[in-house]
Amino acid sequence: MARTLEQERAAIAAEARKLEERQQRLEEREREQAIADIDKAGLLKLDAGRLGRLLGRIRALGIAEVEKRLTA
Structure with missing residues (x-):
């Protein structure tokens, strides 16, 4: 645990950068x-x-429609 509020903020900021x-x-x-x-x-x-x-057609139809047609 940090001793001061500033140290705690710095520790949280470092963890956020790592994440x-x-x-x-x-x-x-x-x-x-x-x-x-x-x-x-x-x-x-x-x-x-x-x-x-092919990608243009997929974009136009949408992923869900393409999946539906491929499984039909």
């Missing part, structure tokens, strides 16, 4: 995993135009 950095590292790992999953599915092998059209 923020940890959150950023987690987001980076999640992004890397998503890219690896996309690559594993073969989508990164598509030419740029075809991939762009």
Whole structure:
């Protein structure tokens, strides 16, 4: 426990910075995993135009609709 209020504030700020950095590292790992999953599915092998059209269609329909159509 900190002895003064200023020390306590400084300790809390340091913990908040560490937590923020940890959150950023987690987001980076999640992004890397998503890219690896996309690559594993073969989508990164598509030419740029075809991939762009596919992603545009997904954006237009929305994720929920795409999932619904793929499972139907």
